[in-house]
Amino acid sequence: MIVLTDRFASCVLGLVFILSTFGISTSLRASEDSTNIKPLTVFAAASLADVIPALANQWRQDGGNRDIVVSLGASAVMARQINAGAQADLFISANRHWVDFLSQETATNETAVAVATNDLVLALPCAMLPIDSLAVKQLHELVSNGRFAMADPSLSPAGDYARNWLEAENLWSVARQNAAFANNVRLTLLLVERANVPGFVYRSDVKKSRLACEAFTLTPRNGEIIQYFGLLPKTVQFENINDARAFREWLLGSAAASVWQEHGFGTPAPK
Numbered sequence: 558m559i560v561l562t563d564r565f566a567s568c569v570l571g572l573v574f575i576l577s578t579f580g581i582s583t584s585l586r587a588s589e590d591s592t593n594i595k596p597l598t599v600f601a602a603a604s605l606a607d608v609i610p611a612l613a614n615q616w617r618q619d620g621g622n623r624d625i626v627v628s629l630g631a632s633a634v635m636a637r638q639i640n641a642g643a644q645a646d647l648f649i650s651a652n653r654h655w656v657d658f659l660s661q662e663t664a665t666n667e668t669a670v671a672v673a674t675n676d677l678v679l680a681l682p683c684a685m686l687p688i689d690s691l692a693v694k695q696l697h698e699l700v701s702n703g704r705f706a707m708a709d710p711s712l713s714p715a716g717d718y719a720r721n722w723l724e725a726e727n728l729w730s731v732a733r734q735n736a737a738f739a740n741n742v743r744l745t746l747l748l749v750e751r752a753n754v755p756g757f758v759y760r761s762d763v764k765k766s767r768l769a770c771e772a773f774t775l776t777p778r779n780g781e782i783i784q785y786f787g788l789l790p791k792t793v794q795f796e797n798i799n800d801a802r803a804f805r806e807w808l809l810g811s812a813a814a815s816v817w818q819e820h821g822f823g824t825p826a827p828k
Contacts, residue, residue, distance in 0.1 A: 596625060636659055637691055639792055648688070653784070682753045708744070
């Protein structure tokens with residue numbers, strides 16, 4: 558991790574409070590309900606911050622039985638909290654690794670289901686984009702010679718995907734010295750927007766940003782597809798199991814697909 562100095566450091570330090578609070582969790586309620594039915598608790602990857610409330614609202618409009626309360630954070634943090642006993646009715650991870658982690662730790666006895674897809678891109682502050690997109694050579698020079706932001710690979714699937722791509726390009730050993738690591742991909746986007754540096758984020762993050770623009774799409778070198786997996790952990794409340802399964806199943810339907818797509822996500826290919 559680099560030592561941040563000068564103007565870049567002051568911009569980043571100005572985000573410390575935001576980074577620390579967002580990195581823990583954020584709670585969102587889909588809608589208020591006058592009944593005494595308890596809401597479903599969903600632990601979700603930070604990159605779902607915009608789309609999950611929209612999905613929850615649509616679920617209720619389509620006749621869903623419960624409100625949805627969401628805790629957001631890095632997939633690794635969410636998985637470890639569930640493994641430690643945190644109550645969650647549904648866990649949506651930004652990759653398969655952290656749902657497999659829960660399976661290995663016997664924190665679930667269910668099979669994970671892919672509910673959405675995404676793409677990893679290099680984003681730049683829009684003011685820095687004199688051309689429509691970067692060539693591979695330009696990206697190599699950018700991460701090898703200057704500062705850039707990415708999510709911490711040990712915490713965030715977005716960081717893991719970025720590291721894998723950089724390793725495949727034989728750039729990681731050099732690029733890691735220039736990287737400013739954030740706890741999750743949404744905080745990486747904040748660094749792009751506020752500290753005016755390039756950053757590796759999901760396409761869905763850039764879609765809603767007014768300050769960051771997509772400059773390069775990272776095509777996986779090993780055919781790896783970025784997928785989000787929904788899993789009912791063992792901490793699901795017994796009275797919530799059926800509705801948690803129903804919500805996860807609804808996430809695979811046509812009504813949810815239009816919401817996913819509106820927010821820059823894709824949907825898994827039918828099996």
